Amino acid sequence: MMNKSVTAPARELDEALPFYKPQAREVELFEYGYRHQLPVLIKGPTGCGKTRFINYMAARLGRPVYTVACHDDLSAVDLVGRHLIGDSGTYWSDGPLTRAVREGAICYLDEVVEARKDTTVVLHPLTDDRRILPLERTGEILKAPPEFMLVVSYNPGYQNLLKGMKPSTRQRFVAVRFDFPAPELECEILVGESGIDGETAQRLVRLANAMRALKDHDLEEAASTRLLVYAATLILGGYEPVEACRAALVEPLTDDTETASALMEVVHASLGR
Amino acid sequence: MEEKVGELWHRLITRLAQDRYPQAAVCLTELDKTLGILFRALGGDGGLRLETAGATHHHARRGLLQRIAGSATKIELAWRDEHALRLPEVIDLFPQQSLNRDLYFWLAALASGEQGRVEPWLEKNQRLTRETLRRYPGMAGRYQRLLKAHLSQRPDPARLRPDEAAQEAAIRQALANPGAVSHLAPARHAPWPVPLWLHPSPPWVSQAGSDSAEPENASAGEAQNLSHERSRRGERTEMPEAERGLVTIRMENILSWGEFAKVDRGAEENEDLDQAVEAAEQMEQFNVTRDGKSVASKLRFDLDLPSDACDDEVLSEGLLLPEWDWKRQVMQEAHCRVMTLQAADAQPMELPARLNRTAKRLRAQFQQLMPARLWRRGQADGSEVDLDAYLRFATERGSGQLTNADNLYLDLRTGARDLSCLLLADLSLSTDSWVDNHHRVIDVIRDSLYLFSESLSATGDRFALYGFSSRKRNPLRFHQIKSFDEAYSARTRGRIQAIKPGYYTRMGAAVRHAHRLLDRQPAQRRLLLLVSDGKPNDLDKYEGRYGVEDTRHAIHEVRKAGIQPFCVTIDERGNDYLPYLFGSGGYVVIRKPQELPRKLPLLYARLTRE
Incomplete structure (x- = not known):
């Protein structure tokens, strides 16, 4: 049991x-x-x-x-x-x-x-x-x-x-x-679930969709809505956004350091340094 | 002397005119994986390859020194076409390495927004810059750094002619404030190139190959190397262009075929054994005969490699197998001769290093598949007392029944799976064809054999590896790589390394022989795994329907004997005939041959799952 x-x-x-x-x-x-x-x-x-x-x-x-x-x-x-x-x-x-x-x-x-x-x-x-x-x-x-x-x-x-x-x-x-929700809907979900502001939610969703484009090609699994909620929760809690994305979106998805650093480039591009 | 002075002068003036920073250079090969991921993540087409861009003439006004030195006429700019994202092979424009790196990232991001729309260079690049900055605000800092560095390198408008100065000013403004400039005044020279933007007039692929970029192409090999997987995908989807892209390789093949071509094989259609032997004996001579004239169309080419005598050791001869004639619906007894061979010159070797990682992972996965050690109850002998059995025994005895004190022990045993698998690989000449720029089918099969054996040796399942090819019905060459009774060892690996393509695919006979070998295995479950790259075929009538029907008959027998046949093929047209041979669940077509090595063990795992 x-x-x-x-x-x-x-x-x-x-x-x-x-x-x-x-x-x-x-x-x-x-x-x-x-x-x-x-x-x-x-x-x-x-x-x-x-x-x-x-x-x-x-x-x-x-x-x-x-x-x-x-x-x-x-x-x-x-x-x-x-x-x-x-x-x-x-x-x-x-x-x-x-x-x-x-x-x-x-x-x-x-x-x-x-x-x-x-x-x-x-x-x-x-x-x-x-x-x-x-x-x-x-x-x-x-x-x-x-x-x-x-x-x-x-x-x-x-x-x-x-x-x-x-x-x-x-x-x-x-x-x-089921599939990942459409971007607008996913934004609403992020806002509703974590309480994060709309703009950050949009950026996160855009970042997630960028990473979903890599599924099967570079990543085994797509970034899930659940991970996005985690990232949003971390950010809302005051964690540094880029680091929050590393912890919630990049590291959970890949073990390969090269892929991880490439994903971090995507994070930087989406969120800013 | 004159030459010496000239050379010194050239070196001096080139160095003076040099506006590059080789010490801070960043190569595409260092970053290609990262750039590929970034490009795809930002919306770039996943089917595109990442390739090096050849240098093109920019026709801009050069500095005095550069003109004297005759340098700086060309520049590598990035562009994207329907096949590939092309980036400079090396970027050394800026003195800091980080800036050169940034430029790569910036170009990849910029190119990911391109839709392939036709619009003027200036507007397009301004629009792309604006969009990239809007969609990816994180790129802004990078862009500003690059812009600052680049502007300081651009020619000073104050020192140019008025028309050129106006142009330069416009470009500067467009860079600093994308979208602000809608028109570029004409000038005598083209404006100084903007490495931060995409190429103004990307050369067509065919041109890049032929005129300007000849030397670049040679050095670009490395980068193409890295993206061969992607390039393959691109080729598959864009059929007509793919043909063109492969031209160099095809020419090579055509040349090499030319050496063997036009072999006169008059005895071809003859079924008589003696004559076939005679023909085989004469083969060597014919193989090297060259003849300028075309041969009669009914004769086929025989592209065979070295004759059998010199390479492989003959293990057993004279085993005769039947063959099914579908027209007459009869089994022709003793129709094919099987010759079991073993590579004679195979050296024991280690697993190739490039497979180590995958092999390790697969081994770990397969170890989990291996049945755990179990306590067997009620054993006649064992390491522990079976308390349940003892209690029953004690009660029965206590109640006056007379029972024997046997089977009262527990024993820990590995629950070995009662399973034997024979892998039969097609080693016909068709496996000599190329799946991409660097791999032939035989290479893929070889890697598959390696990983398959690595995986299976982790489970403890009994397995054997064989390869086959045929030259008509005499003989069927059956290559023994690993028999059931051998352990998987360095010697086996050597034999895997030694497999090579040759001859044809008489699949039915090979299946029958494998059937015989499996029949001797006592295991409860027996699996015949066939790895192939195409239809059954041979030089004689074993072609088309005849071959398919014979193979089907052989498979049918295998199934009747309680052996599970399964076919893994990389033939894309496999769906046409394989359902007929193996049934709809009895085969799988691997679309990307490069994936075969990795997928084969997993398939095995699925097939053997309870």
Whole structure:
């Protein structure tokens, strides 16, 4: 049960709505999916707001959300639950997926391609019209209530040579693609999220887009909105802007010193010395 | 004597007229990676190469000394065309190195804003300067420093003729206040060049190659070297120009082909074995025969390299393989002869240094793939007592059952994967072609073999490396690089180094032979990995449909035997025939051949993942 974060149910409504700016019609799609019991697949690059979107939607719909960050040792048992040893013998402990099914919550499997292949065994019956979760160990068969919703996400660009989602799994979801927001929107997000002034936000966004142009060519991953928020937070906290960009945008993206110094040139060009 | 004096005079006057600072020079090669990244990040087209710009005549008025010395007629200016961003090879205009560096960065930033619009030089550069400064405020400090240094080097308007002075003043103003000057008054001489701006009239690429920049081209080799990957991409997208760009190389090939050309191979279409042998024996003579006249069109050229006898040691002869005839739908038994060869002159060697880094990374990745050590329960013998088993045993005995005290131990064992992989590389003559200016297909295959073996030796999976080429059906040359039973060693590396292109691609026979070798492997999972650069083909009827059908038949057998075949190709047209041979999931086309070495081990990892 390591490396797994189960967020506390966020039952509080509107006033606790997380900050989120829709990119397209994803909010609508998610609501349709929720109403018609369709599982949703979200794909997009790292740090573009997938997790935030789920939390926002969960708050909007007033459902608790169970987030599971998948890793390559995550097996079906970790999702469904297992027997534990207690004072008076063994007892059954629900995993996050089982708990979400019982409570009619949203279960969010982040980076689902990382999980072991045997997880598909439990995901398949939940994602078609049966909507059941058979608990092999206890002999129970849980029928998912209408409020239960399964959401998975993955990053298609990430190590896609080694990992991919099985087409048979992929075909059970309605899918929505996320990308980095358009510059104006990203500025708003930066301002809204960190509280930085509009002009600095614009410069940061321009810098990020300059660095995104280098993806696949010079960098493996594009500078994410999350990193931009970090940079903005550092700058707002009084950290020197160029150094903040080095710490939040350059060093996290590359280990190669030559590339890093070239990126610093881009930072200098965008922000000034 | 006269010559000596002349030489001294030339040296003296050149030095006096010298307005460059070689001691502060900055070379493009030092900065090319940084500049490339900057250029692309600021919006420059990622498909452009970074190349050195040849010097061009500037036709401006020169100083007296310079005129006497005959120097300073040319200047290297930067420009951008549809193929490349061209920057001076060396910048030594300013006495401080930092300024020369700054100029490189400035030019790259300036060029990144260029859209290729046709507009007058003066306006364009002012607009570009203004835009660059607006979009990248951080460039302002750099520009001011450069401007200050450059203005001090420009000719003094007070000492020029009135028309030239007006021009000079306008340029000075345009530099200091971009966008302020809309018109340049005509003058007798062209204005003094502005190295801070892009080239006023960039020469066309073809011109740069032919007239003015001949010596520069020679020295530009280094810089082109560094950007070969990009250049490749550019070539792929801009097809017609790419052909032109490659002309020098093609000519070279044509010349070398000329030496082997017009070989008379009358016995060509004959299927008779004896005659084929005879023809082979006569090959050496024919290879060197030159003949000015064209040969009959039905004869093909044979571009074969040294004859088999002199280079490789013959391991086994006379193994006969069948071949599938799709027209008659019959298997022709004992149709091809396989000759297993091993490079005789291969010296043990270390991994080439340029691959060290990638190899290290891949090894680390592959080590993670290796199954962890596991405690095996219920073993007859082992390092620890299996408490569960012992408890069961004790309870059963306590309850009066009579059980044997066996399988009560735990043992720590490596969970070796039961997997064998045979890599079969195509070494036909087509691998002698160039993928870019510096790499032939065979080089890429060689690097792939190196990295593949490095990676696999980290996992402990059993693997073998073979290469193949063929000269009709007798013989199929099957090069043993590493067999299953050999360990990967310096000797293996030597043999990888020794692979060389030759002959043709009788793929079906090679697959059948590999099939046989894999069949002897006891492993549960067996993988046949084929690395190729094109379709099956050979000199005889093994071409087109016949070759494809035979290969397909061989692959089919492989699959039936429970061996997983997989093809990695760098043939861009592979999508036409490979689905037919391997099925849609059974192959992959690598678009950029340079990526093959790095991708091959990763592909292997994906194929063998549980």
